[in-house]
Amino acid sequence: MSFRHYFSLLLLPSTLAACGNSNGDLTTRDGASADSTVVAESTPAGLVPTDADGAMNDGPARSGGVAVATTSDTGAANREPNELGRIMIIEYHLIGDKNSTYERERGQFRRDLQMLYDRGFRPVTMQQVMDGTMDLPRGISPVVVTFDDASPSQFRYIEKNGELEIDPTSGLGIWLDFARTHPEWKNRAVFCMLSGAAAGRSFFGEKGIEGQKSEWRHKKVRFLHEQGFELCNHTLWHANLGKYGDAMVQEQIARGVMAIDSAVPGYKVRTFALPLGVWPRNRALAYKGSWTDPKSGRTVSYDFDAVLEVAGGPARGPNDPAFKVPGNFNRIEVIGDAIERSINQLEKAGQRYVSDGDPNRIARPAASTSDSP
């Protein structure tokens, strides 16, 4: 099958997919009060770029200014570099007890990470994709792992004798444990967060839901940032942006940005995930807009580089002629064996992005592999 054919098969109407709990309803008309505690004094104006790479276990070894990247992947030598290929941006919702459309069983989640690792994938952030700074060893492919909705299932604390521990059965607990035992698996997931939705989808829990205290919310967001994860906006309470006017669209988005700024002052949010994959009628407002808080008179602006769709298949890589920033990016919902199927199809079509380990060169695939049967 040609890649073009394969790609067309993956073009699903984004509105097929909702995200969140079983009935897809995360919204609350009580958003104002739900969000009140995350509105802090700091101003979102004057946001400065943040170096998420300043964190842990980072970077290839450098020698004389040239990256000397090595990998623990013994299969890497057999993968032909192709830096024109596509990349997978995969999408998780709940991490829990069972597998369903919007839930991944926690043991399966860990097996997903292992499968990606074993097949030569290492995590990168959207920021790295957009900036072309993925710094992967030769023979290795990037994967962007996104977590939507900021539920406690992704990041839960357990309080023990006054100390907070990350619940090892939460998504983050599983990720961090995996990273400890797998070289090159860095803290580079992307958390697309709600700051004031119902059912505890408010910076990973509040009001005692799943044992999570409201006052832990900013601490969680700060922790993610300090560990190198990317903070992504997913609106205030997951409104279907196609149903509202321009003012409401901008309020939903800007209040998500304002809440992140309250947790990590000055953080430049560059990535935005559309709730339900639905664009506002005025699409430009998904990228850029502003809202003035009637209470304080303060104006909050946003200007994103990436808007994430909810589905669509593998995304264009940074060296694809049609790649552009700002731009929108397709994702792959992690349902069943969707990740493995995508990898297999990318490989079959000769479209898997594989690094050559050299940041100064763009490796092109041999013509013979570009359209194999």
Ligand SMILES: [Zn+2]
């Ligand atoms: Zn969502």
